[in-house]
Amino acid sequence: MRSYTVNFLKMSTWLFLLVSWVTVVHSCKINKSLYGYKQAHVDHSLFIKSDASKFTTLIIYVDDIVLTGSSMHETAHIKQILHSHFHIKDLGLLKYFLGIEVAHLDARISLCQWKYYLDLLKDSGTTRSKPCSTPMDSALRLHQYSTKPLAYPLSYRRLVGRLLYLTTTRPDITFATQQLSQFMGNPTQMHLRAAMRVLHYLKHNPRKGLMFSRDSPIQILGFSDADWATCVDSRRFVTWYCFFLGNSLISWKTKKQNIVSRPSSEAEYRALASTT
Incomplete structure (x- = not known):
C-alpha cells in the first residue's frame, strides 16, 4: 500500500x-x-x-x-x-507532511520529526546542550507554586506547545509534556528547567520515531496503567494507555483522572475503564 x-x-x-x-x-x-x-x-x-x-x-x-x-x-x-x-x-x-518525515522501506514504514526537532533546538538555543537519558527526573514532582514565576511566560507556552506536537511521533515524551502542560497559566523557573530537560533527552536519540511493519498481524493489543497521585496540587492519579495494531503502536494517551481515587486499586480500575 x-x-x-x-x-x-x-x-x-x-x-x-x-x-x-x-x-x-x-x-x-x-x-x-x-x-x-x-x-x-x-x-x-x-x-x-x-x-x-x-x-x-x-x-x-x-x-x-x-x-x-x-x-x-x-x-x-x-x-x-x-x-x-x-x-x-x-x-x-x-515523504514529508506537516513536519513529519516518512521513509518507505522494504519491510516497514518509519515516521519521524527530525527536521522539526532541529528547528526546535535552534529556536530554543540548546543546539550545543548535553543530552540526558530520561525526559524527566523521577524524583521531581512539579507543582503550581514551586519557584519564582517566569517574567515572560509566552516562551514556555510556545515551547510546551511545540513539544506537544512532537509527541505525534515521540510517545516516549507524552507523560513529560502532559505534566508540563498543566502549568501554562503561571509557569515558573522549575517548570522551564523541566521543559528544557525534555529537549536534552530528545538530543540523546533525535532520530527515534514510529515504525509500522508491512507484514504486521491485524490484532489489537492494549495496555493501561495509573501512577500513585503524581499531581501534588490535586492528588489525582494519572492514567496512561497505549494500543498496538500487531507490532505497530497506533494510539497512546496520558491524562489526569477527573476525580481523586482513594486506594490505588480504584485508580487502576478507572484507568482500565478509560482505556476500554
Whole structure:
C-alpha cells in the first residue's frame, strides 16, 4: 500500500469563483463534503471509502491531500477525477507532511520529526546542550507554586506547545509534556528547567520515531496503567494507555483522572475503564 500527496495549486481560486457564482445565481445545499466518503469521527479531516474488496482514505489539510488505499487502480482513478476538476500536482510517494518525515522501506514504514526537532533546538538555543537519558527526573514532582514565576511566560507556552506536537511521533515524551502542560497559566523557573530537560533527552536519540511493519498481524493489543497521585496540587492519579495494531503502536494517551481515587486499586480500575 502506497501513500501519495496531492497539492491543489489553483483550488483556492476555483473555489472562490465557484462560491461567488453560486451566491449570485442560485443557492445550493451541500449534503456531503465528499460524495462516497465517510468522515471519521475521531478526525474530521479524515475521509474513508470502503467496500468488500477495497478501501481508500484521504487526509485533507488546507490545499494538501494524503491519499492511500488498498487498490492502485482506485487511487489513480481518484487522482484523475481531481485533476479533471482542478489543476493538481501529484507529488508522488508521501515523504514529508506537516513536519513529519516518512521513509518507505522494504519491510516497514518509519515516521519521524527530525527536521522539526532541529528547528526546535535552534529556536530554543540548546543546539550545543548535553543530552540526558530520561525526559524527566523521577524524583521531581512539579507543582503550581514551586519557584519564582517566569517574567515572560509566552516562551514556555510556545515551547510546551511545540513539544506537544512532537509527541505525534515521540510517545516516549507524552507523560513529560502532559505534566508540563498543566502549568501554562503561571509557569515558573522549575517548570522551564523541566521543559528544557525534555529537549536534552530528545538530543540523546533525535532520530527515534514510529515504525509500522508491512507484514504486521491485524490484532489489537492494549495496555493501561495509573501512577500513585503524581499531581501534588490535586492528588489525582494519572492514567496512561497505549494500543498496538500487531507490532505497530497506533494510539497512546496520558491524562489526569477527573476525580481523586482513594486506594490505588480504584485508580487502576478507572484507568482500565478509560482505556476500554
